[in-house]
Amino acid sequence: MHAIPPPEPPLRLRDLIDAMRKLGHAVRQLQPPAHVSDARGAALAVTTCEGAIVSVNRSAAGLLGYASADLVGKQLADFAHDEDRAAFEKPLCSGTDDAFRSFDVMLAGRTGRRMSFHVYQQTFASGDPGRRLRLMLFVEPVVGTAAELAPAAAHTELHEDAQHRRAAWLSMGQQRERQRLAAELHDGMGQALTLIKLMVEDARMRLRRGQADDAAQLLDATVLQIRDTIGEMRQICGELRPLALQRLGLPAALSTLCRRVEQSSERLRVVFACGINDGNIPDHLKADIFRVVQEALNNIVSHAAASEIHVELQGDATTLLLSIRDDGSGYDMHPLTGGAAHSNGLGLIGMQNRVEAHGGAFTVSSRSEGGTEVAASWRL
Template sequence: MDAITPPEPPMRLRDLIDAMRKLGKAMRDTGPQAAHVSDARGAALAVTTSEGAIVSMNRSAAALLGYTGAELAGKRLADIAHEEDRTDVERQLYAVDANEPFRSFDVTLAGRTGHRMHLHVYQQTFASGDADAPLRLLLFVEPLPAYGETTPHEAAQKDAYSRSIWLTRGQQRERERLAAELHDGMGQALTLIKLMVEDARMRLRRGQADDAAQLLDAAVLQIRDSIGEMRQICGELRPLALERLGLPAALSTLCRRVEQSVETLRVVLSCDVEDSEIPEHLKADIFRIVQEALNNVVKHAAASEIRIELQRDAAHLLLSIRDDGPGYDKHPLRPDDASSNGLGLIGMQHRVEAQGGAFTMNACDDGGTEVSARWRL
């Protein structure tokens, strides 16, 4: 697969968020099934050029295909398909009407293993820094089975069956992803540790105590790395702090951890909600949103203070995250920022709106950026 240089100038975060909002609205207008996402981590998203070259792809989309985002950056979507499917993929990608920036279509791509994957793609065209080089935001979904004309009762039964199939697919894919991560990461690490310990034991028997000690020290470091990797995998499935502490305490722990890792950053948390008042299905989403927002601020915002507020009124749960950095509209996104910053933010947006919430992101008048989410209770 030949690499293609990403377009210059790069995309703007405001345009990317606006494109996600338009894409989400257009998807909801097509029917309720369009709200489904393709991975337990969230929406499978990518940004491409008008020629189909991948500018950036988030972890969900890359994992769906069995790659990492870095491996796919600069490749053409048509290259991630079997030869007999490439013409159709290119035809779908080039079939763009300037008067209709949103469209949806089916493509067949190939994962790393060569397995053919039938995907439904929702696509929204949006402006880049170059008016003559628009970009496209893509969301990948594994479609549910379609049925012909049915009675309302039959339709309800088949819809329930289709959703059961979709959930089973998702569970199976998540098991495959975990198996691959455990095999490629933990499995190889444990094998290396075993070899180190065996080598150290042999050296001890030969009286080479210093060499054995060095090997054991290296094995200890490898064990520490493996523990960290295992914690990361477990945290992606369900943040452990949520189970042990509840959401307010988990958020407090997260904020303190960020403060400790960045000495020049102050994180202020104001939570006026009891854990029992927060709907169970929103807790993980809220934690992920705060986690992603903090990560983005630390990496990109050059801020000295972040204020997080979680409140409720009679009918809504309200979350806001505000920083005092220069503001997201002051600089465009570089291609290498798009996956970690831009697609992370619109992944949060999709997560909020998929639960019936409202997501906003604004540059503050006095500098900085505010990310807000609101859910009806």
Template sequence: MHEPNDDSSGLREEAGHSSASSSTMSAVERDLRERVKELGCLYAISRLAQQKDLSLDELVRDVAALLCESWQFPELAAARVELEGRSCATQGFKRTRWLQTRLVRAHGKPAGRVEICYLRQPPRREPTGSVFLQEETHLLQAVAENLGRIVEARRAEEHLQTLSRELLRAQEMERQRIARELHDDVAQSLSMLKIGLESLECNGDGVESEHRQQVQELSTHVAGIIDSVRSLSYALLPPGLVQLGLVSTLFRFCEEFSSRTGIPVDFRAEGMDGLKVDFDFQINIYRIVQEALANVRRHAQASRVGVKLIASYPSVLLRVEDDGQGFPPEPIHGEGLRERHMGLWSMGERARLLGGVLRIRTAPGKGTRILVDIPHWRQG
């Protein structure tokens, strides 16, 4: 009899080990691919959360798409995301028997729901009997928790914006009150004082010349104070805004700024005739121009400024541009820059108060351009 061929047996064993090893490697590779997709999903949602200008409708749409891409069989998956009253579902979504769902909670209360399903039975099940990976269950929970944090952050941001708007409104009301008091009380009282001094001067035949000179000097000084008080009153509440309108008031303000500072301002307005705007709109546009020109005077070292106000469907566009020294687009340290950035913050808040956006384009030595875009269209 022939003895068994040991070499043949060894080859079969090696082939078996190789097949098992290959199968194990395939499983590990598959698991790694799934983990990468899951991490990519969470990372992408984190990036969405950082986009401040992303609407809630866009957020739920993008998250629903990301969920489908991140599941084991994306070609069979469909998802639906509900958040703060907004809802978006991917194509074909329906609540099949292969469904996972998680509530989104913000501040401990329901704020929405995330759901994902397979539209037909997947080709394989997990050892647990589920069509979903255990990691996918954890991922769905993590997505729901991330969305809850996004909602909380957005609510906090909206609350801060509401407080900012209320602060600006309160500030504006206080400015108007002080302006009226300066104009109606202080300026009038000083005017009466000036008239009294002039009366003394006219009736001072028996008054010594040095006293008459003092009266003249006091009268001149009071006249200067009256002009200063009126200028302050006008700065707090621009005269003629209601009577003359925004365009005429801005034109006069730019002329006065040029006369006072020696910096030429080219003001132009287009398409504003017949556009109905309320007082809030007018005063906030005026304040943005006022703050922008104040920054030019204090910081820009500019030789000219251009101010342009355009009504172009469906927005009102404001542009203030100077040829000054500019500044780094990123905030840096320095008292002057901190002051400038507070002014820019105020302008941005006023733009947001009107439902618009403010953009700044600047660089050292390249001047500064402020662009305000406010959606608004009501024609008479």
């Protein structure tokens, strides 16, 4: 008989958000900023103290070349290269009483390529009083060439202010992200197009041999592959910038999003109010605001059992305010399953990361009259 693994400890959203805030505070205390995170969003995972993956967000899964669902339940140490596994397991599974710690690891993705990361780890309580969980933030060390590091060094020499130092590191992070996107297009889209080319050539050869039925079946499979490839390309483009923003502007794009969500459910009412013109919203905030609203609405529809949602975007000369309120069950009323943690828990943390990356403030709170409010604010 096969041994039955112990059940995963329950993951509560309130504990997860609290752990992320503590982790963010601890990371900000480390000076100088020696690492940069993925520009598309923080790479986050929740594991048990034994290293089993409870939940992982899309950014972290993408670093290893997998979908999030493929990683849940696996041991994180399994993704270490054979030569690095022993060195990785020691910091991963030791120090269970340490609330916060950081260490370097070497992981191997699906392709076998070894990648170096720095891990910031925050231990927090689970719904099971006897077990604890760990929130992990994976970031890539900045190990560029002297020519690559020189501009940032010169910039910090001229500007000692902390904001300018962060801008220098962010610029380097953006360059790293461009390199990652190029690799994603080459490894993903490039291989898909190569496969399509080979399938078409095979079908053509079968036609020449008179194997029309075999060629037709192969061409049908090729059409499906082309559809998948188009979907992958749209997904990559959508991550870079939502198309609705370019065509409509942020207020109109949010209004369209709210109408679409409302039409998807017979019992849900979504009210959108905007007190600011698109031209008065900084361009660098528009995509993040759209993504925050999109993620919040998805969370409410999937988990809150709400009947009414209010989305408000207001602003004046100094401040931009975003609020998403619902009359559902409240964010802290139920423990999260492994699957729900990605879409709800780590999704909220991704929202927080988007807001705070541009100096904003992010809060999630249960309302006294019932339901949840997600709020964000930025100084203009």
